[in-house]
Amino acid sequence: MSEAPDLSETEALAAEHALGVLTAGERRLAEARMASDPGFADLVEAWRARLTPLLDAAPSIAAPEGLWARIERMLSANDNAVAQRALRFWRGATAGASLLAAASIATAVFLASQPPVVVQPPAPGQLLNASLVSPSGTTPVPLFVAAYDPVRKALIVTSLVQPGTDPVHVHELWVIPADGKPRPLGFIEPGKTKAMPMPANLLPSLAAGSQIAVSVEPPGGSPKVDTPSGPIAAVGKLAQI
């Protein structure tokens, strides 16, 4: 075989990672680099594509009956995909000291198999709805749903966060109208639905296009004046359906 040019140091590392000759520590570094360096990730994927045909030589063998049922039980047991994703979003949405607070309530999120509670107050046609999702998420997973009923002048909010597991923090609701200044609306307990009467001074803020957000706060709510102190767990825009 004719002599091939040497691989660059970067490509050699990508190839070694795809092949599996790196130590556990080096593998973790390579994984981290893949996450932050798309060029490197492409090289690894290209090497995986080159080497994976080796697996074609392994004959297909029917998996045993009943294995799917085992898998399905595991999916239910750790309610994984969506909640895991939500956890990552929430972590991504937070910084520094806020991280623990957000992570602790994020572990309480129960979403995957939980259909959002349908909120059906009267005044169809005028109702403004908002589905509140993690601000950093790429997959919109609703953590709260809100509906503003202009006839009753009430905001109906449902929390899809699992009740009872984060006694240390509260979830504070905010409306952020076009001027960008948050106004506190009150609190919503995990797992609860409640109708919150809105005072007259807030009514102009509750318009289509305004954002509804939830922040994670110490008991009693944000110690700052009129602005969240904790991480924003979820946000969504009011819109007519």
Added chain:
Amino acid sequence: MAVATPEDLAALMTRVAAGERAALRHLYEATSSKLFGVCLRILSDREESEDVLQEVYVTIWRRADRFDASRASVMTWVSTIARNRAIDRLRARGPLAYADQIEDLQIPDSALGAEALLAAAGEEGRLRNCLSELDDRTEKVIRTAFFEGVTYEALARRMDTPLGTVKSWVRRGLARLKGCLER
């Protein structure tokens, strides 16, 4: 099992990423025989392979949102997960599993099934040809690393050869392999 095209599989992955369990079931039906074969090839133990296969689909379910169709085919992506999981399990058996001398390693090319022979006409055949163009020792080292996830350090110990030497064999072998596959 219906034959699924790469496009079918990519469409399924999108639905799996959205948390649709029925889509995962379809993916399982389309790919589990292949992946079970991969686990068995690496582990040679039915019970362990079943456990690993179960983990593989739970992993696919959890990480489906990270699948990027512009980077990899679904089959490569899920096969890589199966191989990595099986190798993790192999490594967990402990250092004793690596006590064999590399000369004793069996490369069961003769055990190919009909399906594998068919596949040999395609990508796998090309890869096999290119691997066979390497010197025997390098081919063996690359295959061993691939199927057992043996690190440079363990390879060097097994072969009683300095780590730097093993590393340069593998790197040179991989460079040649790439050149051959691109011909």
